Amino acid sequence: MNYTTQMDAAKKGIITKEMEIVSKKENIDVNILRQKIAEGKIVIPANKNHKSLNPEGVGEGLRTKINVNLGISKDCCNIEKELEKARVAIEMKAEAIMDLSCYGKTEEFRKKLINMSTAMIGTVPVYDAVGFYDKELKDISSEEFLKVIEKHAEDGVDFMTIHAGINRETAEVFKRNKRLTNIVSRGGSLLYAWMELNDRENPFYEHFDKILDICEKYDVTISLGDACRPGSINDATDASQIKELIVLGELTKRAWERNVQIIIEGPGHMPINEIAANMLLEKKLCHGAPFYVLGPIVTDIAPGYDHITSAIGGAIAAANGADFLCYVTPAEHLRLPTLEDMKEGIIATKIAAHAADIAKNIKGAKKWDYEMSKARQNLDWEKMFKLAIDPEKTRKYRKESMPQHEDSCSMCGKMCSMRNMNKVMKGKNINILREDD
Structure with missing residues (x-):
């Protein structure tokens, strides 16, 4: 069936290759996508x-x-x-x-x-x-x-x-x-x-x-x-x-x-x-x-x-x-x-x-934040860099002010809440003024 535009195709019930690509990118049913294009709510x-x-x-x-x-x-x-x-x-x-x-x-x-x-x-x-x-x-x-x-x-x-x-x-x-x-x-x-x-x-x-x-x-x-x-x-x-x-x-x-x-x-x-x-x-x-x-x-x-x-x-x-x-x-x-x-x-x-x-509760939006929070809790710096919206800047800032202890940052040092909560939740001691046992 021939069509002139994406909207024309959508009204005729045709799934175009462009609709298929967008459907996969957005994790949305292609028929729902097609219907919204037909209605003018999506372009x-x-x-x-x-x-x-x-x-x-x-x-x-x-x-x-x-x-x-x-x-x-x-x-x-x-x-x-x-x-x-x-x-x-x-x-x-x-x-x-x-x-x-x-x-x-x-x-x-x-x-x-x-x-x-x-x-x-x-x-x-x-x-x-x-x-x-x-x-x-x-x-x-x-x-x-x-x-x-x-x-x-x-x-x-x-x-x-x-x-x-x-x-x-x-x-x-x-x-x-x-x-x-x-x-x-x-x-x-x-x-x-x-x-x-x-x-x-x-x-x-x-x-x-x-x-x-x-x-x-x-x-x-x-x-x-x-x-x-x-x-x-x-x-x-x-x-x-x-x-x-x-x-x-x-x-x-x-x-x-x-x-x-x-x-x-x-x-x-x-x-x-x-x-x-x-x-x-x-x-x-x-x-x-x-x-x-x-x-x-x-x-x-x-x-x-x-x-x-x-x-x-x-x-x-x-x-x-x-x-x-x-x-x-x-x-x-x-x-x-x-x-x-x-x-x-x-x-x-x-x-x-x-x-x-x-x-707006868009599918998958919160997952990115969940993964970043998980990496922060685990003090996984490399994962944090990869997940950051601007990886280049995050790496630069970290490199410019490296802490004495790699499982912290130069702002909090050994008072890092993530570091200390990880230790205490595992039943370990928290040494702030002296080296760890």
Whole structure:
């Protein structure tokens, strides 16, 4: 039986090879997986032209996935450096990489990235349009925007951020409800500016059916962009954000009618006490579609440490229903991340995702922690290193400050609770001030 997309196959009762792979990875019955894909609650972003892909599922009941942003810009346009970041991100088991390139040889970089990446690849076509045509934003036509989307799809991009929710109606709500930080989404601000400069509807909203034609042809998952995401905690859960979310829910249904898979993008900056309610709103208004969040960043005062503010918000968001976390690095709000920034961002986001998986009772999540605790109780340092989320750093810290007694660490020494409890539970004496008998 023929099918066009993973969702089309799922609705027809077909088990694809991608579904089989995800089923084994997630330890979930393949028929349950297929049913949730048919309902739109799980997606498998897998462009037909991405031949090196090792597919992943995103959505209800699955492990929380993480995405890494990278790409070339006018100020930092070294393709090899960005490809090296991609290689390291894949080694660190990031499930997705978004190419946010906005200057120079974007096509060359994108094709190299897709060819070498086993992780799913996402892009934001509106970023690429200005450089692709070498035109000012105002002069790019609706048809030209669509051509960029088709080019990315043809190249093998698995999911694309399409800011279709900021239509003229949403823009009017934004104008009537003043914000502290206006529109902070780069793609959203570009499309808002295009609409204002041309006095026309957002081409991604006006021609959404044509975008669906492209995505159905190549099986591209649409990540419906949150152009009105809050850029400060002051603007969180406001009229603009909620209005756009309502539009995204309407677009989701239109996409599902065409068997195009959908992810919904979300906040943004947000106080901790508003996160759970926002997860509930998205799932309700967007009919259970997978939710992809940037952070949320829970305070605005920590430039240089936003991988931490983001991980706090990400853990709470995913524990309350978010399915996909976009990493944030220490360089957020400051500059293009370095390789080391990227590593820190990945680790922080992986910690958040795993903490949420424990809360969501995802199969196997607690087993990792159980094995680590067992290794700690046994003072099995080598096992601890292997189980650590960052083995390199744990080995480094241990090596930099070796204790006198190897069955302890340099913080507690012979007062180590694990060491002493192991001894006393076996009926042995505990010698702290002198050598053991």
